[in-house]
Amino acid sequence: MSQRTRAGLIAACLLAVLWAVAAFTALPYVTYSPGPTVDILSATEGKEKVQVSGHKAYHDDGELRLTTIYVDDPQESVTLLELLKAYVDPDEAVYPRSAVYAPDETDESSERMSTVQMVSSQDSAVATALTELGYDVDEVVEVLDVSEDLPADGRLEVRDVLLEVGGRPISEPQDVVEAVDAAPVGEPLEFVVRRDGDEVSVEVTPREFDGDKRVGITPGSGFTFPFDVRVDIGDSIGGPSAGLMMALAVYDTLTPGSLTGGHSIAGTGTVTRDGEVGPIGGIQQKIAASRDVGAELFLVPAGNCDGVAGVDSEDMRLVRATTMHDAVQSIEAWVEDPDASLPTCEDPA
Secondary structure, eight states, X not given: OOHHHHHHHHHHHHHHHHHHHHHHSOOSEEEEEEXXXXXXXXXXXXXESEEEESSOOOOOSOEEEEEEEEEOOTTOOOOHHHHHHHHHOTTOEEEEHHHHSOTTOOHHHHHHHHHHHHHHHHHHHXXXXXXXXXXXXXXXXXXXXXXXXXXXXTTBOTTOEEEEETTEEOSSHHHHHHHHHHSOTTSOEEEXXXXXXXXXXXXXXXXXXXXXEEOSEEEEEEEEOSSEEEEOOOSSXXXXXXXXXXXXXXXXXXXXXXXXXXXXXXXOOEEOTTOBEXXXXXXXXXXXXXXXXXXXXXXXXXXXXXXXXXXXXXXXXXXXXXXXXXXXXXXHHHHHOTTOOOOOTTSOO
């Protein structure tokens, strides 16, 4: 074997090793791919996802599907091969990890934030639907999350309405933080909450962590409703992006007749108390997921319109949603006439 041949073989082996190392080395990127869609108007084992007490509920035909994406966790290793696969798939996407997660974000902190966002999103969705129907909805401060193994665990519950903490009336989330900060460490602190319609007094003893006093709850904005409405889509879905679809499902459940006309409608978007629809991540993957399950209409948040160009939606119609009220009107018009002129992302803003 000549020296040139030997050198060539060594170089080829080194190159193969380098490619192998590169292919299986974790890189600072994450991938997005289509996730499952969930019909919020459906029932699981006889239990409706939209649950109503104190008001007549109308469970009709049709589907209102929230949409999800699969996204790599903050601490998950993503290799070059996985990135290349996502890059060439028109229904997937690749983003720098820094564009999706904070530098110190962990799998645990990301999951907890997602859970808090879902609780807040569900309450905002119910408030939006009831406001659209003309009901009065009052804002309150409630418990959005209770951390395991911290003082409030087992004593306070998610959706407890916080009335007083340490004798201090609560009107905004910061009041809770200040009341805990002012409490002596190691001494019980009284929380007065409204739970399931009853006023309850609970004692929680703050602990000190790195100089901060904590009881282990996340306080946030909530609402009181004229009757009980809950959206139960399970614990596997988090984040705020299902707000619009949950609000539409609540609206449909509280009104006679089928909002969807028996059709399958999907969509996405956050929603505020006032019904404003906000943008979300993964719009292309959510459109692909809805297309693949046979949805006929997809509601696109106006703020995501720049991201839908070139998306293959096949026969599924894409409709721009700016507010929940606009979305209701678009659905009603489309049900009456599938060829009706509806807001699109091509329209002037």
